Amino acid sequence: MLTLTLHRPEALNALNTALLGELADILDQSAQDDRIAAVVITGSQRAFAAGADIKEMATLDAVGVLQDPRVGYWKRISQFPKPIIAAVNGFALGGGCELAMHADILIAGHQAQFGQPEINLGIIPGAGGTQRLLRAVGKSTAMQMVLTGEPISAQRAYEAGLISEITQAELTLERAQSIARTIARKAPLAVQQAKDVLLKALDMDLATGLQYERKAFTLLAATQDRNEGIQAFMEKRQPLYKGC
Ligand code: HXC
Numbered sequence: 330m331l332t333l334t335l336h337r338p339e340a341l342n343a344l345n346t347a348l349l350g351e352l353a354d355i356l357d358q359s360a361q362d363d364r365i366a367a368v369v370i371t372g373s374q375r376a377f378a379a380g381a382d383i384k385e386m387a388t389l390d391a392v393g394v395l396q397d398p399r400v401g402y403w404k405r406i407s408q409f410p411k412p413i414i415a416a417v418n419g420f421a422l423g424g425g426c427e428l429a430m431h432a433d434i435l436i437a438g439h440q441a442q443f444g445q446p447e448i449n450l451g452i453i454p455g456a457g458g459t460q461r462l463l464r465a466v467g468k469s470t471a472m473q474m475v476l477t478g479e480p481i482s483a484q485r486a487y488e489a490g491l492i493s494e495i496t497q498a499e500l501t502l503e504r505a506q507s508i509a510r511t512i513a514r515k516a517p518l519a520v521q522q523a524k525d526v527l528l529k530a531l532d533m534d535l536a537t538g539l540q541y542e543r544k545a546f547t548l549l550a551a552t553q554d555r556n557e558g559i560q561a562f563m564e565k566r567q568p569l570y571k572g573c
Contacts, residue, residue, distance in 0.1 A: 380423025416505035438498030444480025
């Protein structure tokens with residue numbers, strides 16, 4: 330398990346090009362590292378991340394936005410094949426909320442706030458804040474958040490299905506790491522296939538999704554870890570997975 334802590338306290342962890350690039354690079358490396366089964370991304374108690382760096386954004390014209398390297402960084406983050414768990418406290422706004430939504434599991438402290446305030450700047454979300462948010466919380470809540478720019482509380486985010494657990498603020502990271510450790514004990518190929526198939530469910534019709542699921546299920550029948558998992562159950566012992 331790897332824990333990544335966003336650390337730009339002077340800007341409430343605003344995601345500038347350097348920070349987002351570093352995140353994409355580390356995730357690319359982690360994808361190749363068999364010792365890392367899952368990644369936890371967190372910020373500080375005050376802010377997970379308060380958005381894209383507005384001061385940096387102010388320097389970009391339309392061509393600059395078109396050629397912004399962050400578009401590629403977001404894509405690489407979204408393609409990370411292993412589970413990402415976001416441990417969110419404080420502000421998760423704009424690009425910060427969008428980064429949290431790139432995670433597969435979101436855990437938040439009870440004082441966390443999730444919002445897409447871009448409308449206040451005369452822009453709209455640009456890294457999934459309309460698409461992923463709507464899929465996570467439904468049309469009305471997504472519309473309200475994006476059109477008013479007003480954040481929602483952790484409690485509301487939980488009720489809407491954006492996050493899966495609320496913790497005390499000081500326990501959020503610990504809880505996210507505990508979930509990551511639980512995942513790390515599973516067969517890695519099964520974990521990666523499960524993530525892939527679940528994410529595809531957001532894009533596919535049911536019949537195609539079921540077919541995709543069945544193919545992944547069949548593929549896993551060819552792994553040694555599948556045999557080990559079933560054998561360990563029969564022998565009433567813990568499985569020893571090798572990732573093959
Ligand atoms: C750059 C930021 C920042 C940001 C905060 N800061 N958010 N700098 N980009 N997104 C800086 C402030 O300028 C300030 O620095 C310091 O962090 C502390 O912030 P304050 O405003 O003094 O703190 P507070 O009064 O507690 O207010 C917190 C806040 C507010 C409500 C979160 O900072 C805020 O509204 N931030 C902007 C949130 C936002 O609009 N995010 C969306 C960005 S657009 P100084 O040096 O002045 O002390 C976006 C587009 C994504 O994300 C597109 C993806 C491609």
